Amino acid sequence: MNYQAIKSIYTFEMARFFRTMMQSFISPVISTALYFVVFGAAIGNRMESVEGIGFGAFIVPGLIMLAVMTQATSNASLGIYFPKFIGTIYELLSAPVSFLEITVGYVGAAATKAMFIGVVILATSFLFVDLSIQHPFAMIAFLTLTCLSFSLLGFIIGIWAGSFEQLQLFPSLIITPLVFLGGSFYSVTMLPPVWQTITMFNPVVYLISGFRWSFFGTADVPIGLSLIAILLFTALCVGIIAWIFKTGWRIRQ
Amino acid sequence: MTNIVEVRGLTKTFDGGFQALKSVDLDIKSGEIIALLGPNGAGKTTLISTICGITRATSGTITIGGHDTVTAYRAARSLVGLVPQEISLEPFEKVISTVRFSRGLFGRAPNDAYIEKVLKSLSLWDKKDAKIMMLSGGMKRRVLIAKALAHEPRVLFLDEPSAGVDVELRKDMWKVVSQLKKDGVTIILTTHYIEEAEAIADRVGVIAKGEILLVENKADLMTRMGQKTLKIDLAEPVKAIPEALSKYDLTIEDDGLLFAYDTATDRTGIAGLLADLRTAGLKLTDLQTRQSSLEEIFVSLVSETDVAVEKEDVV
Numbered sequence: 001m002n003y004q005a006i007k008s009i010y011t012f013e014m015a016r017f018f019r020t021m022m023q024s025f026i027s028p029v030i031s032t033a034l035y036f037v038v039f040g041a042a043i044g045n046r047m048e049s050v051e052g053i054g055f056g057a058f059i060v061p062g063l064i065m066l067a068v069m070t071q072a073t074s075n076a077s078l079g080i081y082f083p084k085f086i087g088t089i090y091e092l093l094s095a096p097v098s099f100l101e102i103t104v105g106y107v108g109a110a111a112t113k114a115m116f117i118g119v120v121i122l123a124t125s126f127l128f129v130d131l132s133i134q135h136p137f138a139m140i141a142f143l144t145l146t147c148l149s150f151s152l153l154g155f156i157i158g159i160w161a162g163s164f165e166q167l168q169l170f171p172s173l174i175i176t177p178l179v180f181l182g183g184s185f186y187s188v189t190m191l192p193p194v195w196q197t198i199t200m201f202n203p204v205v206y207l208i209s210g211f212r213w214s215f216f217g218t219a220d221v222p223i224g225l226s227l228i229a230i231l232l233f234t235a236l237c238v239g240i241i242a243w244i245f246k247t248g249w250r251i252r253q
Numbered sequence: 254m255t256n257i258v259e260v261r262g263l264t265k266t267f268d269g270g271f272q273a274l275k276s277v278d279l280d281i282k283s284g285e286i287i288a289l290l291g292p293n294g295a296g297k298t299t300l301i302s303t304i305c306g307i308t309r310a311t312s313g314t315i316t317i318g319g320h321d322t323v324t325a326y327r328a329a330r331s332l333v334g335l336v337p338q339e340i341s342l343e344p345f346e347k348v349i350s351t352v353r354f355s356r357g358l359f360g361r362a363p364n365d366a367y368i369e370k371v372l373k374s375l376s377l378w379d380k381k382d383a384k385i386m387m388l389s390g391g392m393k394r395r396v397l398i399a400k401a402l403a404h405e406p407r408v409l410f411l412d413e414p415s416a417g418v419d420v421e422l423r424k425d426m427w428k429v430v431s432q433l434k435k436d437g438v439t440i441i442l443t444t445h446y447i448e449e450a451e452a453i454a455d456r457v458g459v460i461a462k463g464e465i466l467l468v469e470n471k472a473d474l475m476t477r478m479g480q481k482t483l484k485i486d487l488a489e490p491v492k493a494i495p496e497a498l499s500k501y502d503l504t505i506e507d508d509g510l511l512f513a514y515d516t517a518t519d520r521t522g523i524a525g526l527l528a529d530l531r532t533a534g535l536k537l538t539d540l541q542t543r544q545s546s547l548e549e550i551f552v553s554l555v556s557e558t559d560v561a562v563e564k565e566d567v568v
């Protein structure tokens with residue numbers, strides 16, 4: 001293992017993140033604050049509480065998930081796409097590193113960034129709503145696994161993408177709708193039965209439900225199922241990356 | 254001298270079906286400077302990229318320092334630094350951080366004293382905190398060289414280092430290269446510029462259409478280059494070389510005579526020839542000398558393969 005190389009990639013990527021600190025943090029914080037104003041204060045006051053939780057508090061886990069999933073995906077995909085785009089990938093390919101080290105470096109950095117943002121949004125939430133976390137360790141575990149798996153997904157997208165359009169296509173076409181329809185802002189049980197069934201095919205439902213359980217102790221789906229879902233998703237991404245690693249797909253001609 | 258790089262039967266066919274390398278064999282001796290000369294599209298970049306691990310070989314083997322570049326890629330690549338043809342750099346990074354990154358990527362522990370030395374040798378030290386996008390093209394190429402040297406490689410590949418570079422930088426680069434050679438680094442450079450090969454290389458390889466046509470000591474090539482011809486224009490054309498002049502290496506060309514001679518020898522024979530011409534009753538109107546340069550050797554080699562390839566096509 002070339003640990004020095006992992007460290008180099010990781011710190012290089014993190015330096016980029018901290019250099020653009022303002023825009024890295026400000027935009028997710030502002031959009032979160034806006035969600036609270038709109039959904040929590042304006043609309044939320046006229047809504048009943050969901051499963052006994054005030055609406056403002058109820059949407060916190062979904063908001064964090066929304067931000068973390070999109071940030072992890074876009075950070076990781078840009079992290080590996082950018083060197084491909086500007087040509088600096090030559091250095092990664094000619095270095096004594098395996099694909100595993102490259103993946104750990106880039107995905108590790110992207111997951112850390114997403115984690116930072118998740119924590120900042122959580123901290124912001126405390127300013128707006130009354131919140132308590134029933135299972136803090138489970139919360140951290142879910143957050144970490146989500147950051148990691150979506151960074152892996154983003155990494156795959158970054159390798160696959162041949163243009164900036166393609167890079168943005170996937171998050172906006174797939175991830176945002178799945179997260180919005182995955183119960184970020186409502187409980188699945190509020191839907192008509194047909195839609196409840198359809199929703200169960202959305203993998204994000206299991207992640208949000210599990211994450212929400214760690215806050216409030218209630219969930220749309222059993223917590224075990226949520227755990228299995230996220231582990232399966234992570235395993236799938238790892239599998240695809242292992243295949244890319246073996247074949248050099250879109251990386252080495 | 255042992256070989257630090259050995260290429261055997263290397264072929265590369267791109268996905269589209271284009272064969273960029275046709276069974277290339279190449280030995281690079283430890284500590285030498287070898288220049289690969291070849292026209293655009295000859296396969297120089299493909300050859301270097303395949304040795305360095307950027308592209309996969311279709312067949313053949315490559316070893317660097319005795320390590321196979323596929324099965325022992327870590328050991329092989331650790332020895333190699335690469336300066337690519339295209340200027341590819343992260344625009345928003347600082348010079349020093351991108352150089353440090355390169356060192357780490359190759360598994361070396363941080364060593365700021367060494368990086369300072371490299372940056373100073375390339376006149377980059379006062380630019381170390383500048384953002385790369387603020388640098389001129391020549392400065393960017395220096396940064397690429399600094400990155401390639403950051404992990405103290407034993408073999409350095411320079412792919413067209415002089416393309417689009419001003420004279421000053423080229424001279425600076427030659428200085429760096431000769432210092433590296435003194436330190437025992439093996440250097441492989443590709444170039445369009447024959448003067449560059451002449452100025453710094455120990456050996457010259459000529460590559461065209463994916464094949465290595467020749468690899469020769471520069472000194473041997475220079476001897477060949479020492480051939481000069483004297484063109485003698487005559488007032489009245491001759492049909493045959495007069496008997497009295499048979500001891501000279503003469504040929505008839507456009508109503509005149511061509512005399513080939515060697516500048517390396519003490520006596521070129523020109524004085525004698527001119528005297529004998531007068532004795533033979535030939536009146537000369539003009540004289541011109543012409544030197545066959547490395548360029549001409551190169552061009553004739555490359556066009557010979559054109560002919561050879563065409564013949565193959567016919568068969």
Ligand SMILES: Nc1ncnc2c1ncn2[C@@H]1O[C@H](COP(=O)(O)OP(=O)(O)O)[C@@H](O)[C@H]1O
Nearest residue numbers: 267269271273292293294295296297298299300
């Ligand atoms: N990725 C690629 N796919 C297909 N053909 C390529 C690719 N890269 C280079 N070639 C072709 O291979 C030949 C050799 O290219 P290259 O090695 O860049 O030549 P040189 O560096 O000597 O100018 C050229 O004809 C070029 O068009």
Ligand SMILES: [Mg+2]
Nearest residue numbers: 297298338413
């Ligand atoms: Mg080239």
